[in-house]
Amino acid sequence: MNAMAAYHRKALLLGLALLLASAALLLLGASVGSTGFESVLRMGQDAMAWQIVSEIRLPRTVGAWLAGALLGLAGAVAQGLFRNPLADPYLLGSASGATLGVATAMALFGVSPLATHWLVRIGFTGAAFVGAVVAVLLTLLLAKGVQHTLRLLLAGVIVGVVLGAFSSLTLLLNPDILQAMQSFMLGSTAFVGWSAAGVMAAALALCLLAGWLLSPVLDGLALGEATATSLGLRLPQMRAALIAVLALATGTAVAQTGLIAFVGLAAPHLVRSVVKTTHGRLILLSSLLGAVLLTAADLLARWLVAPQELPVGVLTAVLGGSYLLWLMHRATAHEGGGR
Amino acid sequence: MNAALQGQGIAVRFGATEVLHDVSVALPRGRWTSIVGPNGAGKSTLLKALAGLLPHAGSVQLLGRPLADWPARERARQLAWLGQNEHGADDLTAYDVAMLGRLPHQPWLSPPGADDHAAVERALRATQAWDWRARPLGQLSGGERQRVLLARALAVQAEVLLMDEPLANLDPPHQVDWLLLVRELVKNGKTVVSVLHELSLALQADELVVMAAGRVVHHGACGEAATHRALERVFDGRIHIQQVAGQWLSLPKL
Numbered sequence: 312m313n314a315m316a317a318y319h320r321k322a323l324l325l326g327l328a329l330l331l332a333s334a335a336l337l338l339l340g341a342s343v344g345s346t347g348f349e350s351v352l353r354m355g356q357d358a359m360a361w362q363i364v365s366e367i368r369l370p371r372t373v374g375a376w377l378a379g380a381l382l383g384l385a386g387a388v389a390q391g392l393f394r395n396p397l398a399d400p401y402l403l404g405s406a407s408g409a410t411l412g413v414a415t416a417m418a419l420f421g422v423s424p425l426a427t428h429w430l431v432r433i434g435f436t437g438a439a440f441v442g443a444v445v446a447v448l449l450t451l452l453l454a455k456g457v458q459h460t461l462r463l464l465l466a467g468v469i470v471g472v473v474l475g476a477f478s479s480l481t482l483l484l485n486p487d488i489l490q491a492m493q494s495f496m497l498g499s500t501a502f503v504g505w506s507a508a509g510v511m512a513a514a515l516a517l518c519l520l521a522g523w524l525l526s527p528v529l530d531g532l533a534l535g536e537a538t539a540t541s542l543g544l545r546l547p548q549m550r551a552a553l554i555a556v557l558a559l560a561t562g563t564a565v566a567q568t569g570l571i572a573f574v575g576l577a578a579p580h581l582v583r584s585v586v587k588t589t590h591g592r593l594i595l596l597s598s599l600l601g602a603v604l605l606t607a608a609d610l611l612a613r614w615l616v617a618p619q620e621l622p623v624g625v626l627t628a629v630l631g632g633s634y635l636l637w638l639m640h641r642a643t644a645h646e647g648g649g650r
Numbered sequence: 651m652n653a654a655l656q657g658q659g660i661a662v663r664f665g666a667t668e669v670l671h672d673v674s675v676a677l678p679r680g681r682w683t684s685i686v687g688p689n690g691a692g693k694s695t696l697l698k699a700l701a702g703l704l705p706h707a708g709s710v711q712l713l714g715r716p717l718a719d720w721p722a723r724e725r726a727r728q729l730a731w732l733g734q735n736e737h738g739a740d741d742l743t744a745y746d747v748a749m750l751g752r753l754p755h756q757p758w759l760s761p762p763g764a765d766d767h768a769a770v771e772r773a774l775r776a777t778q779a780w781d782w783r784a785r786p787l788g789q790l791s792g793g794e795r796q797r798v799l800l801a802r803a804l805a806v807q808a809e810v811l812l813m814d815e816p817l818a819n820l821d822p823p824h825q826v827d828w829l830l831l832v833r834e835l836v837k838n839g840k841t842v843v844s845v846l847h848e849l850s851l852a853l854q855a856d857e858l859v860v861m862a863a864g865r866v867v868h869h870g871a872c873g874e875a876a877t878h879r880a881l882e883r884v885f886d887g888r889i890h891i892q893q894v895a896g897q898w899l900s901l902p903k904l
Contacts, residue, residue: 314783314784315743315745315783315784317784318743318784394738524758524759527753530739530742530746530750531750531753533738533739533741533742534733534736534738534739534747534750534799534802535733535736535737535738537698537701537703537731537733538731538733538736538750540702540703541701541703541726541729541730541731542726542750542751542753542754542806543722543723543724543725543726543727543753543754544722544753545722583741587740587741587742587743587786587788588741588742588746589742589746593741
């Protein structure tokens with residue numbers, strides 16, 4: 312079994328490397344800010360320094376890590392579930408659905424999307440979950456299934472644009488929280504507190520567990536519906552459970568950090584470029600890689616135009632959009648078509 | 651007759667078009683049956699309907715029990731399926747793909763046991779795919795990939811194996827290996843049903859189901875003259891069946 316042992320070792324090494332990178336980025340995240348590394352050094356003696364690190368830098372860095380992990384997981388589940396390498400929470404419209412869910416909850420209850428009370432965070436997460444589920448179902452309905460990459464992407468874009476328009480309309484009708492909602496919709500970790508991080512940690516644990524348990528379905532589906540059915544897998548129920556995982560992961564991330572594009576697309580691709588593995592491991596590794604990507608992007612967003620900062624969603628949109636273009640160009644060059 | 655699979659009045663529609671019309675067929679246990687016929691005859695559709703993978707009118711019985719009455723996993727342990735041109739799973743290794751065949755045997759949440767690993771090794775060795783077990787499916791040639799997919803179906807260790815064009819992409823030596831493998835399975839009491847385009851290979855089976863235009867026009871032993879006449883008829887008399895060196899072959903009528 313030497314050949315198989317080498318193959319398992321590669322996945323394990325990647326996992327360890329990502330954990331190590333996560334630890335380094337979390338440390339860096341706690342150190343980057345207007346007061347620099349000094350706050351970390353003085354936090355033992357200085358109450359203000361302690362507050363800066365523990366109440367601002369750490370929760371947002373941990374929040375970025377958790378949101379990235381949720382989006383990476385959602386991407387791996389979406390790509391396996393729809394047998395489509397370009398499936399991503401953002402491109403499937405589910406992120407826009409989640410945003411509309413938050414916007415609707417905000418309009419109905421008059422609460423700012425940046426509120427930090429944990430009950431509000433859970434409420435927004437629930438609304439985002441419902442929005443994400445509705446968006447995925449709409450995309451599937453419009454695409455008439457999952458077989459055609461181009462149709463699925465087009466349907467996802469259409470659903471995303473339409474739901475985004477509804478979110479904007481909701482905003483216009485509530486001018487008092489327009490500014491807060493706008494920064495939220497651009498995608499930012501600046502407002503993530505410990506309550507939001509707690510909600511994301513709970514959702515991540517749940518989604519990782521459910522994703523791992525359902526991963527044999529994704530492996531079976533990789534050979535097509537007929538083969539998966541012949542293996543005794545109950546596809547309708549398991550598909551519904553996987554859509555719920557996808558929507559919960561996307562909805563939770565979006566409810567806390569707004570629209571952050573392409574992390575879900577890039578993470579599974581990057582994992583697969585290093586190691587070919589089963590969906591159980593792919594979900595875990597994509598989650599870790601998504602976490603590393605978003606934490607790194609968040610640091611970059613804080614550093615690029617310091618002392619100002621960029622919304623991290625803008626940065627991932629620019630970087631991820633270029634990556635998507637490159638992927639599509641490569642797929643066309645290899646296959647000579649868009650399927 | 652002790653039938654492994656029995657279809658009664660099977661009809662399949664794709665939209666407004668009926669592609670299988672009231673097909674009844676009984677496939678005997680412990681035998682190899684090949685389904686043959688011209689393009690569009692409904693061979694693959696019939697096979698899918700018999701496997702319970704396609705909505706259809708009529709009924710199918712697996713090992714004497716209605717297919718719909720079998721719990722999904724139990725049915726999956728009794729009936730293995732190898733589809734035509736199964737694509738995807740490019741990122742799974744050959745070993746992982748073969749291990750999928752063990753899913754119906756593994757309790758949910760349980761990792762593969764020693765039995766599963768042994769069955770997968772046996773199946774990969776039987777199809778001569780063991781040597782590249784750690785290679786991703788996407789990096790294999792068409793023929794190599796087909797042998798891994800065949801191993802996946804074998805790893806199920808089902809009583810009944812349904813295979814749609816299992817010889818696609820296989821070179822002649824590996825086609826012969828496949829024939830020997832099927833004969834071995836049948837010798838061990840398994841039932842094999844295959845859809846084959848290569849008539850000379852299909853004629854190596856025990857029985858032939860000859861189809862045309864969505865109907866079964868003949869079902870008989872491969873060596874029977876009536877079977878050969880039915881074959882020649884559905885191919886518009888453009889072939890003739892002839893015995894060469896003790897084997898029935900389909901030759902083009904030029």
